[in-house]
Amino acid sequence: MIPLFRTAVAPGTAERVTAVVDSGRFGHGPAVEEFERAVGDRVGNPRVAAVNNGTSGLHLALRLAGAYAGAPGVPGGPGEVLSTPFTFEATNWSILANGMRLTWVDVDPATLNIDLDDLAKKITPATRAIMVVHWAGFPVDLVRLARILDDAEAEHGFRPVVVEDCAQAWGATCAGRPLGGHGNLCVFSFHATKHLSCGGGGLLTLPDEESLLRARRLRFFGIDRDADRVNADYDVAEWGYNFYMNEINAAIGLANLETVDERVRLHRLNAAFYDAELAGVAGLELTARPEGLESSFWLYPVKVDDRASFMRKMAGAGVTVSVVCRRNDEHGCVADARTPLPGVDAVHDRVVNIPVGWWLTPEERSHIAETIKSGW
Template sequence: MIPLFKVPMSPGAPAAVGDVLASGQIGQGAKVEEFERKIAERIDNPYVATVNSATAALQLGVRLAASTLPELPDGVEGEVLSTPLTMEATNWAILANGLKIKWVDIDEATLNVDLDDLARKITPATRAIMIVHFAGYPVDLARLGEILDGAEAKFGFRPTVIEDSAHAWGASFQGKPIGSHGNITVFSFQAIKHLTSGDGGALVLPNEAQYKRAKLLRWFGIDREVKDRLRNPPDIAEFGYKFHMNDINASIGLANMEIIDDVLKKHRDNAAFYDAELAGFDGVELTERAEDRESSFWIYPMKVERRADFDRKLTDAGVMVSNVHQRNDIHTVVRKFDALLPGLDRVADRIACVPVGSWVSEEDRQHIVDTIKAGW
């Protein structure tokens, strides 16, 4: 079976982990700091705080975003605009902060949020806007900026954007890496991501003040940089969490930094092959490719007719296929936020993703294309 996901791991990772284990320092230490510096260099943004998961980063990001805006009048609940087409972690972070979810419809061409629908749904109660660069394909951040300009002119404040970039390590928009566009950005280093640290994530901030606050909140609100902290504990002004990364995970991430360019290149090469071979093929509709952005192609989504038959055909041919993420709005826990989402309704049952990663050989990808072209 050609897998949909496989862990990309540097040959140097075991030795790097062994060095950390032998050092006697396995918590948050020098390796975490080094990993943060390397991430900062790659995305051209110095304000990087690693954490133990992207889910933790999302929860911190929502808290930071919501607390920067004026307080709402009594009886008015804060809300976060978000996409239902994502991993549940994206939206459960909103619930964890005691905020309402306001669903935004899907752009059928990109599978990202429909920015026109998003613009219509911003209100004075909007505390943040959550976007997902689905499959690693960036949202149109320039158009989003224009929408925020309009909201600021209309309501007198600018909602903070949180870019869920769990799929989008290495992606770029208008020549700039995702993570450097002035928003709160979250990366995932979970096991099957392009860049893995075994598990972990990073919260990337737009300014120094939020960066310093994030570093406090990831470890109980305690300032770890205070000298003689154990003998003279500093005051805690704001409660935080146990969300920090450790040196074991950071050492894995650092080792995989050495192979990440090759990993990304193979994802993109395989995606380009599918683009060329499947363009215009009957029963398959590919997603958008715009010249002003570069996808990381963490997954390769397409929209297919009769998806159950498509899935069965590929599975029988030894190819793993999946929609990867089901729509979040169907869950009981968020039923009270139901909204009309006609774009999502039209595409949700048609999305299929085929293997595109660095483990997919030229023979594998040809087999996948031949199987699709044979019909289902």
């Protein structure tokens, strides 16, 4: 079977991991700090905090956003967070884990990202944070989002904090700038199947120095790592978590960082091939490509008629395809937040993802395209 996902292991990975093992230091140390500096250079934002996985990063980002129950400026219970249901559950369960109130925003059927028109309508004085997901690696229009927030601030006297879920979007750009440097709280995942893999791990990029210092304390129980813990001469003013990245993950990440640009290039090359080959295929619709937004194409989603038949046809041809996620608003644990979402209704049962990754040979991607063009 042609796989939908594969794990990248760059040359030199084993040597870097062996060096960590030989050092005897496995917790947060020099490899993590080197990785943070290197990633900061890549995204154009030196204010980064590595964590043990992307979900922890989302949890921590929402804590920093300050919309949890009892936070200053959030009287009478949890603050509202606007989010999309078209994402993997980790995005939205981090909202619930922080005790925040979840309000669904519809999706744009053309891009599968959050519908910015619907978002603008749903911002209220109770809105404290907005979660946007760069689904499949395709970036949300952050320039337009900033204008929407300008209007909301003028109307309500408060600017909601934006948390960007960049888990699938390493290498994506908005208005020519990499994600992670647009002034929001941004969270990357370095899960084994991502463009940039650490085997596990994640990272936050922060908009200012105060947020950075707070994030680095909160990822380690609220303790300043430079504090005098030998003599117990330190104070935890704000409790935190056990979220820090370890040295082995950082070593793997540093090796893969040397080759990640080529992987992203190949994903984009394969996506361009599909864009040309699959345009106009009966029963299939491609996602939109708005100007100024460059996807990393971690996934290549298509919208198809009779998805079950399409998936059977692809499996029979030796091609792994997947829906990847279920719409989050239909889960029982968020039943009280349900609301009409016509955009999600229009696409949820049609979307399926086909292999687009760096591992595809020209023969394999041609086989995939020809299989689709032959009908299902």
